[in-house]
Amino acid sequence: MSIDHDTPTPGMADSTEVVSQVEHDDLYAHEISDKNYIVIALILAVLTALEVAATEVDGLGSFLIPALLIMMAIKFFIVVSYFMHLKHDAALFKFGFYIGLAGAVVLYSVMLTTFHFFID
Amino acid sequence: MSDTTVEPSATPEPDVVVPAGYDDGQDHIGLPHHTTTGLSNTKLAMWLFLGSECLLFGGLISTYMLYRNRQGDAIGPDQLWDIPFTSATSFILLMSSLTMVLAVSAAKRKDERGTRLWLTVTALLGGLFLAGQVYEFTVFYREGLGYTTSLFSSSFYTLTGFHGVHVAVGIIMLLSLVGMLAKGRILGDKAETVEMVGLYWHFVDVVWIVIFTLVYLIPA
Numbered sequence: 113m114s115i116d117h118d119t120p121t122p123g124m125a126d127s128t129e130v131v132s133q134v135e136h137d138d139l140y141a142h143e144i145s146d147k148n149y150i151v152i153a154l155i156l157a158v159l160t161a162l163e164v165a166a167t168e169v170d171g172l173g174s175f176l177i178p179a180l181l182i183m184m185a186i187k188f189f190i191v192v193s194y195f196m197h198l199k200h201d202a203a204l205f206k207f208g209f210y211i212g213l214a215g216a217v218v219l220y221s222v223m224l225t226t227f228h229f230f231i232d
Numbered sequence: 233m234s235d236t237t238v239e240p241s242a243t244p245e246p247d248v249v250v251p252a253g254y255d256d257g258q259d260h261i262g263l264p265h266h267t268t269t270g271l272s273n274t275k276l277a278m279w280l281f282l283g284s285e286c287l288l289f290g291g292l293i294s295t296y297m298l299y300r301n302r303q304g305d306a307i308g309p310d311q312l313w314d315i316p317f318t319s320a321t322s323f324i325l326l327m328s329s330l331t332m333v334l335a336v337s338a339a340k341r342k343d344e345r346g347t348r349l350w351l352t353v354t355a356l357l358g359g360l361f362l363a364g365q366v367y368e369f370t371v372f373y374r375e376g377l378g379y380t381t382s383l384f385s386s387s388f389y390t391l392t393g394f395h396g397v398h399v400a401v402g403i404i405m406l407l408s409l410v411g412m413l414a415k416g417r418i419l420g421d422k423a424e425t426v427e428m429v430g431l432y433w434h435f436v437d438v439v440w441i442v443i444f445t446l447v448y449l450i451p452a
Binding site for chain 1: 269271275276279280282283284285286287289290291293294297298315316319322323326327329330332333334337340430431434435437438441442444445446449450451
């Protein structure tokens with residue numbers, strides 16, 4: 113997905129702040145335009161429609177659940193990455209969120225396995 | 233002792249706009265300050281909070297997954313779900329994420345009127361989603377699915393109810409923000425404040441993406 117970027121270039125006169133300027137420009141380089149937010153929302157809407165359609169299609173059999181889980185994961189990461197801007201945000205923010213998410217996935221996978229959820 | 237003149241500390245250029253979430257080197261009344269990370273503490277706290285919310289909803293979703301077939305002779309999910317209706321409410325919540333991100337975008341452009349407009353639209357869409365959930369709960373209750381009817385019903389109402397409470401809190405936050413922006417009661421970085429509420433709102437949407445698939449779409 114190609115994304116247009118709004119790249120305002122605010123001035124910064126002090127030459128001692130060159131590093132800050134570079135970081136600053138880099139951050140602005142990842143600003144997404146309103147038009148692209150609408151495109152992303154349309155992609156999410158299409159994925160939701162595909163999810164619902166998949167449940168109505170006979171013959172997907174054992175592929176249905178993996179297909180639904182993949183589409184769910186794509187929607188999840190699109191919202192987190194672009195609407196919440198985590199893709200281009202500071203590593204510490206990513207760590208703060210993904211450590212919670214990964215912890216939840218591992219913890220509750222172990223819990224569900226303990227209760228034989230994946231076997232029955 | 234010689235007279236020494238103390239140079240005033242350098243202040244950031246007034247035309248420099250720092251993106252929301254990054255330390256602008258000033259506190260909310262304009263005095264210089266620094267965080268040890270160089271990042272906004274508020275935004276870091278919000279991301280840590282959302283990380284901890286993953287654990288909360290993970291527990292509720294896992295409990296539902298364990299109990300979703302435990303309805304005994306009582307009414308079960310296959311007899312209850314109205315997928316077209318729930319798909320419509322899911323779509324509404326998804327679109328509220330778009331209006332929320334447009335509000336953040338407007339706030340970064342310092343377009344206060346646009347920010348208030350998109351925040352209000354987001355709150356209205358959230359209210360519509362919540363109304364749909366209340367309607368759905370009412371239908372389920374009339375069809376015989378009370379909170380204590382079965383393990384399935386308890387875990388279902390707890391999970392979706394917790395999510396609904398999060399949506400309600402989000403709507404209160406959005407409307408409060410609109411009011412505070414209108415009265416000029418937000419000191420400091422307005423764009424960051426809007427972005428913080430936005431992060432919470434998007435998280436509520438992300439949780440519903442998971443609930444919609446695992447609870448409603450995957451057959452029991």
